Amino acid sequence: MELSQSTGGKTMTVKSKASRKKTGDRWFPYLLIAPTVLLIAGLLVFPIFRVFDLSVQSYDFTRLQKAGYIGLENFRNIFTQDDMFYSSLWITVKWVLIEVVLQLVFGLVVALLLNQAFKLRGLVRSLVLVPWAVSGVLTTMLWSLMFNQHIGIINDILMKLGVISEPVAWLANIHTVFGSVIVAELWRGIPFFAITLLAALQTIPHEVYESCEVDGAGSVKKLFFITLPFLKESIVFATLLRAIWEFNSIDMIFTMTNGGPMDMTTTLPIYMMKTSILEGNYGYGSAIGVVTFAFLMIFVVLYLRLNRSGGMQDE
Amino acid sequence: MNSKRQRKLGSKLLFYIPLALTLVFVLVPFLWAISTSLKREGDVLSGTVRYIPSPATFENFIHVWNDNNFSQYFMNSVFVSVLSVVAITVLSVLNGYAMSRFKFKGKGAFMLVLLATQMMPVILFVIPLFLIFKNLGMINTPYALILFYIVLQVPFNTILMRGFISSTPKEIDEAAMVDGAGRFRIIFAIIMPVVLPGIVATSAFAFIGVWNEFLVAFSFITTPDRFTIPIGLKFMVGEFSVQYASLAAGSIIGLIPPVLLFMFIQRYLVEGLGGAVKG
Numbered sequence: 001m002e003l004s005q006s007t008g009g010k011t012m013t014v015k016s017k018a019s020r021k022k023t024g025d026r027w028f029p030y031l032l033i034a035p036t037v038l039l040i041a042g043l044l045v046f047p048i049f050r051v052f053d054l055s056v057q058s059y060d061f062t063r064l065q066k067a068g069y070i071g072l073e074n075f076r077n078i079f080t081q082d083d084m085f086y087s088s089l090w091i092t093v094k095w096v097l098i099e100v101v102l103q104l105v106f107g108l109v110v111a112l113l114l115n116q117a118f119k120l121r122g123l124v125r126s127l128v129l130v131p132w133a134v135s136g137v138l139t140t141m142l143w144s145l146m147f148n149q150h151i152g153i154i155n156d157i158l159m160k161l162g163v164i165s166e167p168v169a170w171l172a173n174i175h176t177v178f179g180s181v182i183v184a185e186l187w188r189g190i191p192f193f194a195i196t197l198l199a200a201l202q203t204i205p206h207e208v209y210e211s212c213e214v215d216g217a218g219s220v221k222k223l224f225f226i227t228l229p230f231l232k233e234s235i236v237f238a239t240l241l242r243a244i245w246e247f248n249s250i251d252m253i254f255t256m257t258n259g260g261p262m263d264m265t266t267t268l269p270i271y272m273m274k275t276s277i278l279e280g281n282y283g284y285g286s287a288i289g290v291v292t293f294a295f296l297m298i299f300v301v302l303y304l305r306l307n308r309s310g311g312m313q314d315e
Numbered sequence: 316m317n318s319k320r321q322r323k324l325g326s327k328l329l330f331y332i333p334l335a336l337t338l339v340f341v342l343v344p345f346l347w348a349i350s351t352s353l354k355r356e357g358d359v360l361s362g363t364v365r366y367i368p369s370p371a372t373f374e375n376f377i378h379v380w381n382d383n384n385f386s387q388y389f390m391n392s393v394f395v396s397v398l399s400v401v402a403i404t405v406l407s408v409l410n411g412y413a414m415s416r417f418k419f420k421g422k423g424a425f426m427l428v429l430l431a432t433q434m435m436p437v438i439l440f441v442i443p444l445f446l447i448f449k450n451l452g453m454i455n456t457p458y459a460l461i462l463f464y465i466v467l468q469v470p471f472n473t474i475l476m477r478g479f480i481s482s483t484p485k486e487i488d489e490a491a492m493v494d495g496a497g498r499f500r501i502i503f504a505i506i507m508p509v510v511l512p513g514i515v516a517t518s519a520f521a522f523i524g525v526w527n528e529f530l531v532a533f534s535f536i537t538t539p540d541r542f543t544i545p546i547g548l549k550f551m552v553g554e555f556s557v558q559y560a561s562l563a564a565g566s567i568i569g570l571i572p573p574v575l576l577f578m579f580i581q582r583y584l585v586e587g588l589g590g591a592v593k594g
Contacts (some may be wrong), residue, residue, distance in 0.1 A: 013496065016399035024420075025498075028413075028417070028421040028498055029413040029416075029417040029422070030410040030419065031545065032410060032412060032413035033409070033410050033413050033425060035406055035409070036406050036409075036469055036473070037425070037467075038409050038464045039462070039465060039469070040428060040432065040466055040470075043440070043444065043462060043466045044432055044435070044440055044461060044466060046443075047439075047440045047443035047444050048435070048439065048440070048446070049445075050443035050446075050447070051439055051440075051442060051443055053409075054442070060481075109333060110337055113330065113333060113334050113337065116330060118330075119393075119416065122582070124334070124338070125581060126578045126581045126583075127338065127341060127342065127466065128337055128338060128341050129577070129581060130341070130574055130577055130578065130581075131341055132577065133523050133527075133573040133574055133576065133577035134527070134570060134573065134574065135523075135524075135527040136527050136529045136545060137527070137529050137545035137548050137549055137569075138527065138529075138545070138548070138566055138569050140572055141348070141548055141552075141557075141562060141563070141565075141566035141569075142344035142347070142348050142566060143344060144552070144567075145344075145347055145348055145351055145559065145562070145563055146343070146347055147345055148559070150360060151351070151359050151360060151364065151559050152364075153343070153347050153364065153366075155364075158362040187340065187341070187344065191341075194586060195584065198585050199585045199586070201510060202585065202586070215512070219326075241433070244433070244434045246438070248435075248437065248438075250437075250529075250530050251527075251528075251530055251545070254529075254530075255545075255548075255549050255552070261559065268465040269436050269438050272436070272438050272442075273438050273441075273530070273534075276438075276441075276442045277438075277441065277445065277533075277534050278441070282442055282446065285442055286442055286443075289436070289438070289439045289442060292436060292439070293435070293436075293439060296436070297433060299434065300431060300434045303430070303434065304427065304431075305431065
């Protein structure tokens with residue numbers, strides 16, 4: 001708009017009707033986003049400040065007589081005498097790394113498979129991707145029925161194959177619980193990658209492949225020299241976004257194992273939830289939240305960096 | 316000649332074997348839940364694992380629906396999901412329109428905030444909101460859930476919706492404006508019908524998210540008459556003796572709406588994401 005002013009009087013008079021519309025349009029976008037901005041301010045931004053505020057307080061529902069500001073004591077306790085914090089941080093890191101790498105690899109394979117032309121592709125696609133719609137608790141239910149020591153199909157098959165000689169309580173055994181939860185999470189995580197990458201695959205123009213075929217390239221060459229470079233951006237975005245989501249995910253692990261046995265599956269968000277919501281220690285829980293927040297900021301900064309150069313901004 | 320045929324067979328196997336394995340991995344949990352849900356409770360724990368229920372029975376579904384209050388949970392989930400999704404859809408269309416049609420100060424910052432909200436752990440918001448809603452007397456009401464679900468889902472849906480609206484030509488708006496249509500009329504009567512597939516996809520996306528949500532509902536809802544399906548299921552597991560067949564039946568009831576919706580929107584979703592990624 002500043003630009004049209006500087007171009008001189010003649011264009012001004014020609015465009016006067018349009019620019020009057022434009023002046024009305026100046027506040028219009030704000031009107032459109034106003035409800036969302038208010039909701040975000042009230043329900044997300046303000047609470048974040050409240051978390052920071054709570055994190056420097058002693059605010060424990062079981063010991064309210066001791067409530068009050070205590071400075072950085074919560075943080076000192078977290079870093080110096082809280083083994084649970086370090087163990088849950090380590091479990092979170094393991095969880096995120098394993099999940100994201102495996103989901104990416106299998107998701108890419110599935111996306112490539114589903115991008116081929118074959119009979120009943122539409123139906124197969126719907127079936128293979130459907131766990132994406134089944135999140136959290138329902139995934140837990142399905143897999144708990146499979147892992148169950150007495151009624152589960154996994155024990156039955158493994159015993160018939162002679163892999164194990166007696167039923168394993170997959171979710172109650174400290175050696176198997178982490179792996180079991182990993183597998184269940186893969187089940188609903190692979191489709192996420194597959195959908196995202198399949199979407200990206202469909203935007204690759206056919207001509208690129210055709211010209212490559214003329215040059216006599218085989219399918220392996222095509223994968224590494226065309227497909228993967230084309231997918232690079234989507235892969236980076238999906239991986240980072242998924243890493244953040246896996247870092248934050250609570251519902252499935254919590255409903256599947258309650259964080260147990262022996263806290264073998266207690267991740268940071270679960271530790272935070274147990275401390276605050278279940279035990280009522282809001283001050284300490286918030287302090288863990290602030291520390292988690294700091295870790296996540298690393299991811300967020302990375303994501304936004306990539307996003308700025310990644311063409312998500314329009315015009 | 317022979318080696319060529321062998322190679323062809325080899326590449327076919329290289330395609331169909333992984334595909335078959337994927338299908339097995341994906342489908343077995345569903346099939347096992349269905350099989351379990353159709354068995355009599357006594358047959359489930361009989362000691363030998365049976366793959367095909369015999370006799371097959373629907374009594375678990377009836378039992379869980381009536382005696383385990385699933386009809387109540389289902390209605391609560393429907394109420395919360397429908398109200399949230401309507402609001403999410405309207406807000407995302409408004410935001411998406413603002414983002415795709417206007418340049419305005421703070422647009423970049425707004426986008427940043429939207430993206431940032433997707434990266435915060437929800438539990439971080441749940442802690443203070445629990446205290447705030449408690450003071451407002453909103454704990455244990457569906458409205459606390461609905462408000463929070465809206466704000467959690469609008470950002471991602473806005474980003475998707477912006478992609479859909481950006482892909483419609485601006486000339487439509489201009490032509491309508493010449494005909495004297497106001498901006499709101501343009502949004503609701505002209506743009507919305509054009510991007511209807513996108514709207515269907517994003518609202519279904521939002522519905523699936525809201526329907527499945529666990530943590531917020533678990534934290535904000537305190538009495539069983541207000542439970543949504545995920546919470547109802549969680550507490551069913553917590554009961555001392557688990558009725559597996561009923562649990563399976565309850566899970567399947569919970570699965571039906573999102574799975575059906577997904578089957579319906581899957582094609583749009585893949586196309587829409589492709590469009591949204593390209594911007």
